[in-house]
Amino acid sequence: MTAGRLRRSIATVCVSGTLDDKIAAAAAAGFDGIELFENDLVVAPWSPAEVRARCADLGLGIELYQPLRDFEAVPAPLLAANLARAEHKFDVMAELGADTVLVCSSVSPAAIDDDGLAAEQLALLADRAQARGMRIAYEALAWGRHVSTWDHSWRIVRQADHPALGLCLDSFHVLSREAGTDDIARITPGKIFFLQLADAPYLRMDVLQWSRHHRLFPGQGTFDLTGFVAGVLAAGYTGPLSLEVFNDVFRQADPRRTAIDAMRSLISLEDGLPAQPAIELRRLPAAPPLSVHAFSEFTVDGRSGPVLQDALRGLGFAHTGQHRSKPVELWEQGACRVVLNSAVTRPQTPGTAALSTFALTSADPRRSRARAEALLAPALPRTRGSREADLAAVAAPDGTSVFFSADDNDWRADFLATGEQPAGDTGLLGTDHLGLAQPFDHFDEAGLFYHSVLGLTQLTTEEYAAPFGLMRSRAFSTPQRTVRLALTVALLRRGEWAPAVVDPQHVAFATADIFATAAAVDRLGGPAMQVPDNYYADLVARFALPGDLVERLRRHGILYDRDQHGGELFHLYTPVYGGRVFFEILQRRGGYDGFGEANAPVRMAAHRHLRLSAS
Amino acid sequence: MTAGRLRRSIATVCVSGTLDDKIAAAAAAGFDGIELFENDLVVAPWSPAEVRARCADLGLGIELYQPLRDFEAVPAPLLAANLARAEHKFDVMAELGADTVLVCSSVSPAAIDDDGLAAEQLALLADRAQARGMRIAYEALAWGRHVSTWDHSWRIVRQADHPALGLCLDSFHVLSREAGTDDIARITPGKIFFLQLADAPYLRMDVLQWSRHHRLFPGQGTFDLTGFVAGVLAAGYTGPLSLEVFNDVFRQADPRRTAIDAMRSLISLEDGLPAQPAIELRRLPAAPPLSVHAFSEFTVDGRSGPVLQDALRGLGFAHTGQHRSKPVELWEQGACRVVLNSAVTRPQTPGTAALSTFALTSADPRRSRARAEALLAPALPRTRGSREADLAAVAAPDGTSVFFSADDNDWRADFLATGEQPAGDTGLLGTDHLGLAQPFDHFDEAGLFYHSVLGLTQLTTEEYAAPFGLMRSRAFSTPQRTVRLALTVALLRRGEWAPAVVDPQHVAFATADIFATAAAVDRLGGPAMQVPDNYYADLVARFALPGDLVERLRRHGILYDRDQHGGELFHLYTPVYGGRVFFEILQRRGGYDGFGEANAPVRMAAHRHLRLSAS
Incomplete structure (x- = not known):
């Protein structure tokens, strides 16, 4: 047979x-x-x-x-x-x-x-x-x-x-x-x-x-x-x-x-099925291990670009590289890399910014792409990106481009060093995770994409009440937590009354010492999102934290979470730039493996108040 | 005390x-x-x-x-x-x-x-x-x-x-x-x-x-x-x-x-609370009995107006009255009245039509309005409507104006008789119900409005699968079924992929003989929505109807439903006009009290195919 x-x-x-x-x-x-x-x-x-x-x-x-x-x-x-x-x-x-x-x-x-x-x-x-x-x-x-x-x-x-x-x-x-x-x-x-x-x-x-x-x-x-x-x-x-x-x-x-x-x-x-005697199972190229977020790229324009540059400088980033042929800048602090791309490839609302691309270091970029294509992810032509290097790339369900890089030399060669140095060391170690709000119709599709195409493991799904409606978040990561993605979606598609930032995107950078980093950012006049005093009063009641610790958190606008195993998260947010994007700095202690969802409503309300006071 | x-x-x-x-x-x-x-x-x-x-x-x-x-x-x-x-x-x-x-x-x-x-x-x-x-x-x-x-x-x-x-x-x-x-x-x-x-x-x-x-x-x-x-x-x-x-x-x-x-x-x-010794309960003006749909009014423009005129003429309506001072026409067939209003009061997309107003005969229009105002329904100034007569009017949650009329003389005086006669009698008896798709955020609000403000009784709520997503419908009526409203909403707010008619509105006219009416409409070259043969094949299997009856239904595009008590509905639909509105003609037999929801998917698919073939 x-x-x-x-x-x-x-x-x-x-x-x-x-x-x-x-x-x-x-x-x-x-x-x-x-x-x-x-x-x-x-x-x-x-x-x-x-x-x-x-x-x-x-x-x-x-x-x-x-x-x-x-x-x-x-x-x-x-x-x-x-x-x-x-x-x-x-x-x-x-x-x-x-x-x-x-x-x-x-x-x-x-x-x-x-x-x-x-x-x-x-x-x-x-x-x-x-x-x-x-x-x-x-x-x-x-x-x-x-x-x-x-x-x-x-x-x-x-x-x-x-x-x-x-x-x-x-x-x-x-x-x-x-x-x-x-x-x-x-x-x-x-x-x-x-x-x-x-x-x-x-x-x-x-x-x-x-x-x-x-x-x-x-x-x-x-x-x-x-x-x-x-x-x-x-x-x-x-x-x-x-x-x-x-x-x-x-x-x-x-x-x-x-x-x-x-x-x-x-x-x-x-x-994933075990071999069958009577059936010839079709197998995918195995997902190569992914080791690190290589860079995150934002599309900007003449209005949103300078705003993001200011924000990055305040976080200790310097404009270290300039693309050889295009209006594309590389910004770095420690092992954190952000690319600002003002070469218009797709129409965008004036003054806005968007996370258009992220690059992951893969043990075998070509195989990563081959697997993605076998799983029907649209392969992206090189011309869609900004770089000369021929990086393997595919489109995620929300339209974000995912690049696979073998090592930094792949894409660094596109940039000429500017010689610019950061104004100060804020101690950022690298990218902890990306937070990506997903289009309502494609949340489960996105989850399957990141799980099957990139081979990431699904962590827990959380649902929580937020000021403008119920939210769902679902995170994915490599086994060693070197690459993490946190997807969010509103439980009901947003209608006309959507005063919050719709579909926010953010990059979270890790630090080994949140207080030192926050102080360094303060010294640089860096951006910080105001956290209400009521939040800290509640923190005392909820976690019985020492008064001096709460005072230090409050001084820097640092939020706090603790999991049931005693793992702790310390994190702070910037305001929103270009109508959609923001940054987070975080320190995980004691094996904390979440994303601080309990504090998301605080961030959303604070971002709303910043918008109200700006308008 | x-x-x-x-x-x-x-x-x-x-x-x-x-x-x-x-x-x-x-x-x-x-x-x-x-x-x-x-x-x-x-x-x-x-x-x-x-x-x-x-x-x-x-x-x-x-x-x-x-x-x-x-x-x-x-x-x-x-x-x-x-x-x-x-x-x-x-x-x-x-x-x-x-x-x-x-x-x-x-x-x-x-x-x-x-x-x-x-x-x-x-x-x-x-x-x-x-x-x-x-x-x-x-x-x-x-x-x-x-x-x-x-x-x-x-x-x-x-x-x-x-x-x-x-x-x-x-x-x-x-x-x-x-x-x-x-x-x-x-x-x-x-x-x-x-x-x-x-x-x-x-x-x-x-x-x-x-x-x-x-x-x-x-x-x-x-x-x-x-x-x-x-x-x-x-x-x-x-x-x-x-x-x-x-x-x-x-x-x-x-x-x-x-x-x-x-x-x-x-x-x-x-x-609704029983009197209390220690509390002074605030009482509303009682809801006056409502007896009949007096008229339904559509806003039209130079493109959608003629399309609706043609459709009405095909259903046996004649342009019987012309407003004394405004570009507003009264169309009648039997006791069915439709007003076409091309006096622009609110901006609308060119070529569209919308049911903007309906008028109900009230035993006490002023009390109807007083109750509505006490229940926080926005009272409408007379200038918002097209008529000279000072009808009591309030706005429903979806923006539709609801007028209360004591009798037809209230509003007929606004119109001068044209002397035009219908080309034929199609036997329409009056308005059976209005079908109004509600804005997603305001479905339950609308239900409470019609129940509390108008004093209508809530009939059953139905949920059903339709070609473009799940639907919910909820109907309200007077005890004697002289006034009926059928509200619908999508279970999920529609997103970009919404190829169906979004938020349709329709007026359903009653007849005592659906076959005679359908034949009369045919003779007038009136509008009819094509019903698939597959529907009739299924009807035979589902209801074991006699072959000749099914053949008559098929010939006229009449849909059929039967309730568990043997009550029957015979109804037919027109195409969609002005992107949003359509008409229905129906005959209820044996106490049928529903709205033919089982046939709604047939209508939606047919309307979609009409749009596809028109474009």
Whole structure:
């Protein structure tokens, strides 16, 4: 038997739009097939035969038609009606050229708790299907009235013992029940007819609502999909891996973007599967280790450039390098590098600044780029950046360019030394992390990107109340914490009343002595964000800190956090520049591994007050 | 004893912004006081004394400071730390001039399940408070570790038996538990120190998440707040009615709007309370009965006007009246009246149309307006409308003008008869309902507005999946269904990818014979929206309708729905005009009381395809 490849499929319900939007998006992202949701067909102007032809033109198979609901284990008169309904759907499937239909376990009050009856009626349905060359995939909904676990659905399928009746396994329904999955590998070969995949965050809520609103693509949640799929493949399954993700955000976002995010999740999932005898798994180039933030680059203009220069000088940076051919400056303090780029490449609102690029040192930049491209990250042409050096670069979901550098010589050669020295040493050691507010529709996409493309580990997700609405933050890092990214997003897309800084970006520099650094910055007349006295009064009550320590914190506007293991964070912020960007200086003590989210509302309110007093 | 008035208070957590935004919004909406949330103070640049002065300037008392958490029933060493923490908060309260602090029942794993210990430690705390002229309001959180019901917190307060220790009752925590509330009226007079009010929809989810994200203002959810407050007042409570509403939407919306919505909820709540011996309740002018939609008015321009004229003519309308002095036309068919107004009053995008006004026949228009004004609806000056007649008018939350007319003579006199006759009778009987998409931040506000201001009854709320994202609809009507409004909103605020018609508005006309009307419209060459064949194929499968009936539906593009009682809806739609508005014609049979939400996705997809084919 020749090893085949796993087909990749996506349910039309995963993405937004009408059927034409959905099919086009699935094809463009490289899927092999779709699960066609009945609702998408019903509202479409194309006949089923036209849908079939359109899909065939785009290289898409119709892997599954769904669903038939509330079919089995009903009193006889209802059975006749249900069979009649099924025949209508078989007619549609015949026109579509689809041979597998999903039957979800019944949620109807009319259903009888009788496995024998369910098996008998499903076998009747399978007879009808078989006569048309079709087959029935029976799935236990986690909230099914009598059948809600995969092993129960499997007992019924075994009892029915019909060649045209098999199982549909859906990772959400299986894994949300926290039931055992070890036995899945022992399902009779050939009896898993279909495999639906969805990830999800762990949520304490009604399982139906959880399922209908909060599913995610594999790798975006907390389910062990690798183990689950490995079990299904061990049972001899060779059908498509098909995504079935109900997600409120994806349902209204650009379907072309969502489909690429979806495909990335399947590529990454397949890469992580154990080797299979009957399937040729496609493997990605391994993610090379990343060692350090090489530099962060801001686009500026004639108004925002000087403002950022002043700020950097106040933090102890000097303008150490000038690009050989472009209006691009290198600023340094210790191992911290910031590039200010006023060579306009994309239109921007006058007076604004934006973090456009960051560069990471990679053990193998070309492989980093190859992996990114294999994961559908858009490779960037060299001309998009400012540098002569041919750095490997890709675009992140928020449009930020990510450069991979082998070492500093890669990009330093672009700059001529100016000989300028910092006015003073502020003791900054390097970049601790970048803080990047993400576009509302692309937060989970961004997480999967940084995890799968860069090979970063996801740290915790935090949700907190902030002055202008609820926020979510999710951080990623290398195992040694040499590269850290903190992504944030508002829980609701911001509307007209958004007086805070929208989509802020910041670079956080590390110091080994926050008080020495703060004093040095003070001596340079450097920037500092005012912290309210009320904050320090509360700090005393919350942490019982010594009075003199609180006084030192207050003097320098330093914020404080402590984790449950006694790790401590000391950090301070600058004002916002160019409407969007700011800097942070921080010192971690005792293994503190967070990002000071508890203090984010203080920063947001202070930034708001600075804007109010400036206007 | 002189009867006093109920003070009205709002927790700062109810609205968005920094403390200055929140205080200003509360004062502008007419509140007497605030509950000050610690987090709002901590991030504020004002000292507590400055906050006190600012509130005093605006006529706001600080009714409650909150919260102290995880205080009671702890081992001795923790008690000392907790008392020290409390003293810090008492310092803050002294500066604020606040005399009541909220202590929530502990959620800490350190808390001991020992009512005696809880009472003893709360009494200790009350001693400290009393020494400073303060008092402790103890509240059972619905998810408290050991104390989670109001009657349990009351047992502890009785056991402590301390004059400076009383109860805080929060309607959410009490009513979400579905526990009995009859005994509340028997709480010892004077021992309810504080009353917090929140409504909520019934949701099957973790109670903490429900509480933190989905609370609503009174009248916006399903809780019996009237009964609850009546019970509390019966127990002799004379303190403020204080709103404490955690709501994801309100937390990020314009705080000035939210505060007015909040105040409206309290005014309406008080109006519905049974008379009280010790309190002088403020009563609203009763809502006069509303009998009929008198007319619907669209703003149009030189491009959208002719398009709407064509559409109306095709539906059998004639241009029957011309305004005496302005470019405003009256169009009629049967008892359906549409006004097209091209007298520009507000700037609008060229080529667009919008439903700007609707008029309802009221048994007492002046009283309708007086009630609306008492409920803080902005009264509209006559000059805003197009008419000479001095109709009472107010603005709805989405900006639509609502006119109250005593009878048709009120406004008909503005128009000179043109003598034009309809080209044919299409049998339209009158306006069945208006469909109004609401601004995302103001959906619950709009519901409360139509319920409290117009006195309409809320019908069911529906949520459904549509091609471009999830939708929620909520309908309001008079008891006799003479006036119906169907409000809709997207569950997530629309972003850049919003290819559907954003914020559609429509007028639905009733007919007694949908097939005769459709045929008459066809004869006039009137507008019809194409309905996919797939829809009819599905209809056969779903409802087992006779083939000839389905064929008649298909021929005219008529959609069909059936409710669980056998009531039926037959309805058809026009295309979208002016980018936003469309018409519907419907026939209800057998008591059908819905709005055909099941067919909304068909309409949305069809409107999308019309736009695609037009562009």
